[in-house]
Amino acid sequence: MIRATYHAVTDEPEKLARAIAVEETVEVPEALIDEAIDRHIVGKVEGCDRLPDGRFALRIVYPPDLVRSLPDLLSVVYGNVSMMEGVRLAALELPPDVLARFKGPGFGIEGIRELLDVHGRPLVCTVLKPRGASDEHFAKVAEEFALAGGDIVKEDNNLLDATQGDFERRVGRCVEAVRRANGKTGRKCLYFANACAPVDRLERTVEAALRLGAQGILIPPLLLGLDVVRDLAARHRLAVMAHPAFSGTFFEDRRHGIEPGILLGTIYRLAGVDISIFVNHGGRFNYRREECDGVARALRAPLGKVRRAFAAPAGGMTLERVDEMAKEYGPDTVLVFGGAILCDTGGIGKATEACLARVRSLFPGGPGARA
Amino acid sequence: MIRATYHAVTDEPEKLARAIAVEETVEVPEALIDEAIDRHIVGKVEGCDRLPDGRFALRIVYPPDLVRSLPDLLSVVYGNVSMMEGVRLAALELPPDVLARFKGPGFGIEGIRELLDVHGRPLVCTVLKPRGASDEHFAKVAEEFALAGGDIVKEDNNLLDATQGDFERRVGRCVEAVRRANGKTGRKCLYFANACAPVDRLERTVEAALRLGAQGILIPPLLLGLDVVRDLAARHRLAVMAHPAFSGTFFEDRRHGIEPGILLGTIYRLAGVDISIFVNHGGRFNYRREECDGVARALRAPLGKVRRAFAAPAGGMTLERVDEMAKEYGPDTVLVFGGAILCDTGGIGKATEACLARVRSLFPGGPGARA
Numbered sequence: 001m002i003r004a005t006y007h008a009v010t011d012e013p014e015k016l017a018r019a020i021a022v023e024e025t026v027e028v029p030e031a032l033i034d035e036a037i038d039r040h041i042v043g044k045v046e047g048c049d050r051l052p053d054g055r056f057a058l059r060i061v062y063p064p065d066l067v068r069s070l071p072d073l074l075s076v077v078y079g080n081v082s083m084m085e086g087v088r089l090a091a092l093e094l095p096p097d098v099l100a101r102f103k104g105p106g107f108g109i110e111g112i113r114e115l116l117d118v119h120g121r122p123l124v125c126t127v128l129k130p131r132g133a134s135d136e137h138f139a140k141v142a143e144e145f146a147l148a149g150g151d152i153v154k155e156d157n158n159l160l161d162a163t164q165g166d167f168e169r170r171v172g173r174c175v176e177a178v179r180r181a182n183g184k185t186g187r188k189c190l191y192f193a194n195a196c197a198p199v200d201r202l203e204r205t206v207e208a209a210l211r212l213g214a215q216g217i218l219i220p221p222l223l224l225g226l227d228v229v230r231d232l233a234a235r236h237r238l239a240v241m242a243h244p245a246f247s248g249t250f251f252e253d254r255r256h257g258i259e260p261g262i263l264l265g266t267i268y269r270l271a272g273v274d275i276s277i278f279v280n281h282g283g284r285f286n287y288r289r290e291e292c293d294g295v296a297r298a299l300r301a302p303l304g305k306v307r308r309a310f311a312a313p314a315g316g317m318t319l320e321r322v323d324e325m326a327k328e329y330g331p332d333t334v335l336v337f338g339g340a341i342l343c344d345t346g347g348i349g350k351a352t353e354a355c356l357a358r359v360r361s362l363f364p365g366g367p368g369a370r371a
Numbered sequence: 372m373i374r375a376t377y378h379a380v381t382d383e384p385e386k387l388a389r390a391i392a393v394e395e396t397v398e399v400p401e402a403l404i405d406e407a408i409d410r411h412i413v414g415k416v417e418g419c420d421r422l423p424d425g426r427f428a429l430r431i432v433y434p435p436d437l438v439r440s441l442p443d444l445l446s447v448v449y450g451n452v453s454m455m456e457g458v459r460l461a462a463l464e465l466p467p468d469v470l471a472r473f474k475g476p477g478f479g480i481e482g483i484r485e486l487l488d489v490h491g492r493p494l495v496c497t498v499l500k501p502r503g504a505s506d507e508h509f510a511k512v513a514e515e516f517a518l519a520g521g522d523i524v525k526e527d528n529n530l531l532d533a534t535q536g537d538f539e540r541r542v543g544r545c546v547e548a549v550r551r552a553n554g555k556t557g558r559k560c561l562y563f564a565n566a567c568a569p570v571d572r573l574e575r576t577v578e579a580a581l582r583l584g585a586q587g588i589l590i591p592p593l594l595l596g597l598d599v600v601r602d603l604a605a606r607h608r609l610a611v612m613a614h615p616a617f618s619g620t621f622f623e624d625r626r627h628g629i630e631p632g633i634l635l636g637t638i639y640r641l642a643g644v645d646i647s648i649f650v651n652h653g654g655r656f657n658y659r660r661e662e663c664d665g666v667a668r669a670l671r672a673p674l675g676k677v678r679r680a681f682a683a684p685a686g687g688m689t690l691e692r693v694d695e696m697a698k699e700y701g702p703d704t705v706l707v708f709g710g711a712i713l714c715d716t717g718g719i720g721k722a723t724e725a726c727l728a729r730v731r732s733l734f735p736g737g738p739g740a741r742a
Contacts, residue, residue: 019655023655024529025501025502025529026500026501026502026503026529027500027501027527027528027529027709028500028501028709028710028713028714029710029714031714032500032501032710032713032714033501036503037501037502037503037504040503041501041502041503065533066502066531068531068533068569069531069568069569069572070569071531071567071568071569071591071594071595072531074594074617075528075529075531075567075591075594075616075617076531078617079528079591079594079616079617080528080616080619081619082616082617082618082619082620083615083618083619083622083623083650083656083658083686084619084656085623085656085657129397129398129399129403130396130397130398130399130403130404130408130412131396131397131408131412131437132397132407132408132411132412133408156398157398157446157450157451158395158396158397158398158446160437160439160440160442160443160446160447162436162439196442196446197440197442198439198440198441198442198598198601198602199596199598199599199601199602200602200605200606201440220442220446220450223442223445223446223450224442224596224598225570225595225596225597225598225599226596227569227570227595227596228570228596228599230569230570231569231570231571234571235571244454245446245450245451245453246445246446246449246450246453247453247454248451248452248453248454248455249453249620249621249627249628249629250620251454252454252456252624252627252628253623253624253627256620256623256624257620257623258620279454284390284394285454285455285456286456287454315454338398338399339399339400339403342399342400342403343399343400343402343403
């Protein structure tokens with residue numbers, strides 16, 4: 001069964017639980033629910049437990065047959081619940097037959113590591129920005145970063161192109177620059193192009209990125225549609241890095257929304273995300289450590305045959321935090337440094353080298369040392 | 372210029388306003404913003420005004436050139452703001468050159484009225500549910516409702532089909548039933564099929580609905596992707612009824628998120644929505660009257676050449692509320708009665724007739740009387 005646990009502010013936990021179970025499956029007054037529909041379709045209330053903060057944990061199980069796709073899943077476990085005050089989707093367990101419907105990330109942690117031939121340590125990623133800078137500038141930054149041993153160059157989520165031509169010119173130039181650097185270093189720095197394009201240009205955008213030599217795309221699943229991302233990942237051999245734009249609303253009010261680990265972890269993996277960027281605590285945004293750890297955990301937890309994905313804490317991280325982040329998140333992490341590397345007074349190359357040296361010293365043994 | 376107003380909890384309104392203007396356009400430390408980029412790309416802070424509740428209204432204008440598509444617009448006005456605590460997108464003004472990029476609803480209020488040949492009064496809509504009932508049952512409900520003079524039959528958002536065949540069988544049967552009824556009444560009751568399908572089946576689903584004779588689709592833009600809906604509406608001659616599933620999170624916390632009128636009104640119109648269903652106050656969900664009125668206002672306000680759209684208040688409405696809703700929302704409204712019509716002790720036909728009689732008596736004059 002699909003087991004969803006909702007944390008709810010309520011005086012009538014059993015009544016609310018039944019209301020959710022009905023709302024999410026049949027959405028009719030009780031009088032219209034006959035025995036067969038109640039047995040086969042309506043969610044079942046498994047239990048209601050009082051939480052230490054006075055809320056109730058409402059455990060509801062839904063028949064797996066109701067869910068054949070990602071839109072089905074989102075609709076059944078959270079569609080109309082999104083409109084219920086004081087109700088938060090706090091946990092989600094999916095049975096093997098539901099998980100088997102999802103291909104998940106095309107690469108996952110192991111696949112990305114093979115592309116890069118880097119093992120046993122966090123990856124270091126930088127960001128091409130700001131919007132408005134020239135392609136020459138971006139190519140130069142990408143090249144310096146790759147020459148200094150950086151692992152992943154990603155385009156900023158604000159690089160929204162006026163035309164397909166603008167996109168292809170930039171990606172072509174930057175991929176070429178990374179390739180040049182890789183030729184010198186013997187390494188395999190990866191390039192992720194920003195594929196946040198209108199739906200009718202998306203296919204062309206993704207195809208162009210791959211044709212030009214990018215290994216992956218940066219994409220905001222909640223802005224473009226989670227199933228759009230799943231569909232792209234299922235049809236193309238490309239790595240998917242998810243940007244959290246438009247996602248924050250689900251997390252801000254801790255008495256509503258969805259637990260970040262479920263959305264940015266479990267559901268993103270079902271949508272084919274290989275690397276999930278999330279806002280780290282202590283940066284520009286106000287996220288809690290336990291929430292961030294929950295995302296990282298959900299990205300790597302067993303999930304049927306769905307591959308594990310990288311946690312990518314970001315959002316105003318400074319290079320001084322490498323030790324702390326490496327310790328907190330462990331080796332299967334992408335450390336995203338945008339401004340910190342781009343603005344370093346010693347230059348991009350030096351900052352990247354220093355960052356990688358530190359990462360390597362923190363994860364000395366194993367095959368990771370070779371990269 | 373694109374003018375976005377954010378209501379924010381802050382002690383440093385100017386600083387936060389600049390941070391938003393930078394975050395949403397270039398997302399780099401100030402040191403990386405040169406004069407040209409600051410002038411042409413970065414948002415400009417127009418002003419910060421203290422609100423009666425102690426928050427600040429931060430007015431920021433963004434260059435219209437940054438926005439060529441719906442993903443661009445969502446990204447620029449709200450992408451990373453979604454992750455900022457205590458910041459709500461409270462108002463949005465779009466200039467003619469941005470609006471000109473959007474086709475908007477294919478029908479709008481006037482177009483839907485022409486399809487139906489009903490003018491000057493609210494439309495009455497019912498819902499086929501619950502999931503699990505037979506196609507015969509749904510067809511019978513649709514026929515009774517149409518025979519009694521109902522205007523729109525929509526499929527419930529929970530009717531998520533296992534296969535394309537299931538979808539086509541139901542839609543075919545129900546459209547046929549409505550057609551039969553229309554043949555007897557001489558009226559033109561419309562049918563909206565639930566197109567919440569995985570992206571790789573969406574095109575086939577929509578084409579089948581139209582081929583089988585449905586005039587429109589029911590679709591949840593925030594679950595499937597706003598630009599997915601825009602793209603469908605732009606390419607097909609079909610009426611779009613938007614379901615609010617997955618949208619509620621944007622509204623629950625009044626110190627965060629997006630004002631409902633902007634998302635379910637303005638942005639939905641840009642996404643091609645002809646009829647926007649929203650949760651009415653005083654029903655199963657906890658929405659405020661002024662928020663509902665704001666949605667209705669935004670659906671009908673001038674917006675370049677983008678057509679006006681119907682407001683469809685719903686969510687546990689009873690037939691006793693017809694007068695109140697008609698008065699509050701006026702003639703350009705779709706009154707959605709699911710359970711209330713389906714469960715009426717007098718039967719679906721009688722309930723529908725009574726509802727329409729009441730609506731006609733409230734809007735007697737004008738050409739509406741003829742329908």
